[in-house]
Amino acid sequence: MSVLHFDAARLPAHCQELRKEVRAFLASEIAAVVFDPDRAEVGSTNADAFARHVGARGWIGMTWPKQYGGQERSFLERYVVTEEMRIANAPVRRFFVADRQSGPTLIRYANEKIKQDILPRIVRGELCFCIGMSEPNSGSDLFAARTKASKTEGGWLINGTKVWISSAHHADYMIGLFRTSSSTKENRRHGLTSFLVDMKTSGITCKSIGQMSGQRDFNEVIFENAFIPDDHVIGEVDGAWKQATSELAYERSGPERFLETYRALLAFVKVAGERPDVRMTVGLGRLVAQLHTLRRMSVSVAGMLEAGREPIVEAAIVKDLGTVWEQGLPHRVRELAAFLDLDEEDEDAFQDNLAFELKIAPKLTIQGGTTEILRGIIARGLGLR
Amino acid sequence: MSSSESLVVETAARMFANLADPQTIVQKRSDAWKNTLWSSLQEIGLNVAWVSESLGGGGASLSEGFDVIRETGRAALAAPLAETLLAGWLLACARVAAPSGPMSVAPVRPKDHLILDEAGRINGRARRVPFAREAEHLAVIASGPDGLVVALVRRTDCKLNFGENLSGEPRDTVEFENVLPMACEKALELGQRGKDALLFMGAAVRAQQIAGALDKVLELTVRYSMERVAFGKPISKFQAVQHNLARLGGEVAAAAAAAASAADAIAETGLDGEAALLEIAAAKIRSGEAAEAGSGIAHQVHGAIGYTDEHVLHRFTLRMLSWRDEVGDETFWCLKLGEFIAARGSAELWPLLASR
Numbered sequence: 216m217s218v219l220h221f222d223a224a225r226l227p228a229h230c231q232e233l234r235k236e237v238r239a240f241l242a243s244e245i246a247a248v249v250f251d252p253d254r255a256e257v258g259s260t261n262a263d264a265f266a267r268h269v270g271a272r273g274w275i276g277m278t279w280p281k282q283y284g285g286q287e288r289s290f291l292e293r294y295v296v297t298e299e300m301r302i303a304n305a306p307v308r309r310f311f312v313a314d315r316q317s318g319p320t321l322i323r324y325a326n327e328k329i330k331q332d333i334l335p336r337i338v339r340g341e342l343c344f345c346i347g348m349s350e351p352n353s354g355s356d357l358f359a360a361r362t363k364a365s366k367t368e369g370g371w372l373i374n375g376t377k378v379w380i381s382s383a384h385h386a387d388y389m390i391g392l393f394r395t396s397s398s399t400k401e402n403r404r405h406g407l408t409s410f411l412v413d414m415k416t417s418g419i420t421c422k423s424i425g426q427m428s429g430q431r432d433f434n435e436v437i438f439e440n441a442f443i444p445d446d447h448v449i450g451e452v453d454g455a456w457k458q459a460t461s462e463l464a465y466e467r468s469g470p471e472r473f474l475e476t477y478r479a480l481l482a483f484v485k486v487a488g489e490r491p492d493v494r495m496t497v498g499l500g501r502l503v504a505q506l507h508t509l510r511r512m513s514v515s516v517a518g519m520l521e522a523g524r525e526p527i528v529e530a531a532i533v534k535d536l537g538t539v540w541e542q543g544l545p546h547r548v549r550e551l552a553a554f555l556d557l558d559e560e561d562e563d564a565f566q567d568n569l570a571f572e573l574k575i576a577p578k579l580t581i582q583g584g585t586t587e588i589l590r591g592i593i594a595r596g597l598g599l600r
Numbered sequence: 601m602s603s604s605e606s607l608v609v610e611t612a613a614r615m616f617a618n619l620a621d622p623q624t625i626v627q628k629r630s631d632a633w634k635n636t637l638w639s640s641l642q643e644i645g646l647n648v649a650w651v652s653e654s655l656g657g658g659g660a661s662l663s664e665g666f667d668v669i670r671e672t673g674r675a676a677l678a679a680p681l682a683e684t685l686l687a688g689w690l691l692a693c694a695r696v697a698a699p700s701g702p703m704s705v706a707p708v709r710p711k712d713h714l715i716l717d718e719a720g721r722i723n724g725r726a727r728r729v730p731f732a733r734e735a736e737h738l739a740v741i742a743s744g745p746d747g748l749v750v751a752l753v754r755r756t757d758c759k760l761n762f763g764e765n766l767s768g769e770p771r772d773t774v775e776f777e778n779v780l781p782m783a784c785e786k787a788l789e790l791g792q793r794g795k796d797a798l799l800f801m802g803a804a805v806r807a808q809q810i811a812g813a814l815d816k817v818l819e820l821t822v823r824y825s826m827e828r829v830a831f832g833k834p835i836s837k838f839q840a841v842q843h844n845l846a847r848l849g850g851e852v853a854a855a856a857a858a859a860a861s862a863a864d865a866i867a868e869t870g871l872d873g874e875a876a877l878l879e880i881a882a883a884k885i886r887s888g889e890a891a892e893a894g895s896g897i898a899h900q901v902h903g904a905i906g907y908t909d910e911h912v913l914h915r916f917t918l919r920m921l922s923w924r925d926e927v928g929d930e931t932f933w934c935l936k937l938g939e940f941i942a943a944r945g946s947a948e949l950w951p952l953l954a955s956r
Contacts, residue, residue, distance in 0.1 A: 217815050217856070218818065218819070218822075218849075219815075219818075219849060219852060219853045219856065221853055221856045221857035221860060222860060223857075223860040223861045223863070223864035223865075225864075225956070231955070234954065298954065299954075302950050302954075477950075480949075481946050481949065481950075482946075484941065484942065484945070484946040484949055485945075485946040487942060488942070489942055489943050489945065490939075490942065490943070491938075491942050493935065495938075495942075496934075496935055496938035496939055496942060497931055497934040497935050497938055498934070498938070499934075499937075499938040499941055499942060500881065500885070500933065500934030500935060500936065500937035500938030500939075500940075500941065501885060501930070501934045501938075503878070503882070503937055503938070503941050503949070503953075504858075504881060504882035504885035504886050504933070504934065504937060505882075505885075505886060505889075506953065507858075507878055507879075507882040507953055507956065508854050508857060508858040508861075508882055508883075508886040509854075510953055510956070511857050511858065511861040511956065512853060512854065512857040515857055528849070529853065532849060532850050532853045535846070535847075535850055536850045536853075536854060587843070589846075590842065590843040590846035590847070591839075591842065591843075591846075593845075593846035593849050593850070594842035594843070594845060594846045596849075597818075597822050597845055597846070597849055598822060598826075599822065599825065599826070599836045599837075599841075599842050599845060600842070
């Protein structure tokens with residue numbers, strides 16, 4: 216009947232039990248000053264410590280096979296862990312990329328030796344991954360990548376530059392996309408290969424790139440004859456484009472795709488008090504209705520994924536609507552906050568927090584697949600391409 | 601198996617398509633189709649689907665009823681089936697048996713009140729009652745000397761002032777002047793929402809109808825974009841059009857998810873409880889927003905032809921826009937939800953959302 220499916224899936228009771236455990240854990244981390252939910256920035260040592268603590272609880276790679284250190288728990292359980300971490304503003308940056316993307320890619324395409332070596336260390340919270348896709352002239356159009364991997368004795372030599380790579384300066388490994396052949400007339404996607412790159416390899420330099428948000432998480436990663444051994448090829452040489460995209464549905468539809476600026480809403484509810492004036496109340500009701508709907512859509516997609524379906528279009532819709540919403544959220548909060556009457560100190564604190572959310576807002580519809588790319592995917596799903 | 605595949609729902613959808621296709625009934629210029637449709641609905645008990653078998657109803661589950669109601673939206677059904685289901689449900693809350701024939705409910709506006717006096721007569725005025733003039737009976741909530749009652753009233757015992765919604769459907773003012781109800785019982789099963797229970801249930805119903813209509817609008821609009829040629833190719837090949845259609849898909853999805861979630865919440869735990877307020881208010885608000893955004897895109901893609909009287913598109917879009925206004929518009933529900941969230945405080949916001 217309908218093209219789009221969004222059943223009213225609910226998280227099962229055992230997930231809500233797990234949620235309590237995660238909350239208790241996060242509360243103890245906050246109490247131990249590992250991180251502060253009201254401060255976005257967390258020092259390097261604490262981010263490392265947090266990753267190990269989460270690993271010790273078995274919440275990194277929790278859906279992965281037991282033979283690699285995973286727990287073989289459900290994606291719905293992982294969903295709960297992800298959303299509680301996001302809501303608490305926990306410093307997940309050391310392990311989240313590996314948990315969400317790099318680990319599943321390795322499980323699917325890496326050789327056994329690498330899986331045995333690396334996956335258990337990710338699970339323990341010891342390894343940080345970054346993703347090496349973008350280049351100065353290749354962003355959304357991944358197949359324009361030019362950084363070259365040339366065949367040499369026993370491996371490959373990499374030359375070129377990747378840019379806007381989050382966490383590269385802390386990362387132990389990168390999963391990068393490099394050109395191993397030219398594209399062909401018939402297939403412009405041909406010729407790219409995925410590699411596992413040890414970031415300590417000589418010939419790799421990271422240069423920090425400042426961001427408009429004041430963060431310094433981006434890097435330019437320069438490769439000068441960096442040697443990657445043969446067994447670090449991930450999947451098929453020249454055939455990275457075939458490697459797929461089923462993980463993308465997880466990546467696109469998770470709670471992190473609409474909760475990134477949640478703290479702007481939370482701060483507003485806090486300062487607005489129990490009986491805000493009618494304009495603020497109406498505005499608040501609307502934002503909560505929109506947020507609830509996004510979450511229900513996201514849980515619905517999680518339910519489909521858990522049931523073994525491939526809701527590619529639905530996942531793209533969640534990310535499109537979710538990121539546009541979270542991008543607008545600090546702006547909507549700002550409009551409502553105009554009706555507040557705070558004393559100077561509270562006002563400054565509120566505005567300082569809001570300023571951070573306003574500054575990160577532009578990236579939300581770019582990272583991990585732009586709005587335009589997503590709408591192309593949705594259009595294809597509707598039969599238009 | 602999801603409930604959307606149920607036989608009742610399929611049968612209903614087929615019946616709407618065969619007997620009440622919006623284009624066909626408009627061209628017929630006669631109301632004869634209404635009788636045919638209604639006797640077919642009654643044959644399989646769809647009109648009283650939400651009435652338990654002990655009260656002479658079809659005894660369908662709440663979720664099945666909501667699925668049928670979504671189909672009334674998908675079909676832009678120009679008959680009060682959703683209202684009749686709602687009336688049957690309301691009567692059942694006071695253990696009043698449902699009569700046959702089309703029904704409607706009152707009051708449907710948050711500001712309207714009906715009073716049951718000491719003599720057992722109903723007074724007051726309910727505005728914009730859907731399909732009142734086509735209903736044989738009205739199920740009403742009134743405040744009596746001993747609390748809330750649900751009453752069954754003959755429509756011919758009331759005075760009507762005709763009105764219409766955007767789509768030309770009857771939305772009549774019903775004047776109750778010393779109306780003696782056919783049956784009147786204490787509203788024992790309405791729960792803690794009291795009089796508002798009808799608004800809560802009605803909001804979930806309208807959200808389902810909007811979701812259904814939007815789904816059909818997406819189908820119509822995608823198909824039209826592939827047929828319509830401009831600048832030498834189907835307009836579906838233009839990226840600007842594709843992106844608009846993708847946005848339409850998002851709105852359709854949001855309305856569907858929000859409405860399905862609210863219907864599920866009601867089926868699982870009823871109208872009482874904090875979660876029901878969040879679920880129902882969110883469904884009505886978000887589907888209302890989707891109605892605006894979705895109808896805007898659909899008309900844009902259709903161009904001039906969609907604006908013409910003979911094209912079917914407006915039968916869906918104007919109904920969606922009208923359903924937004926009914927049983928509490930977005931502003932009403934935003935205020936209700938906002939008051940609730942603010943009063944609970946910031947620490948309770950996420951736990952509430954996460955509990956769903």
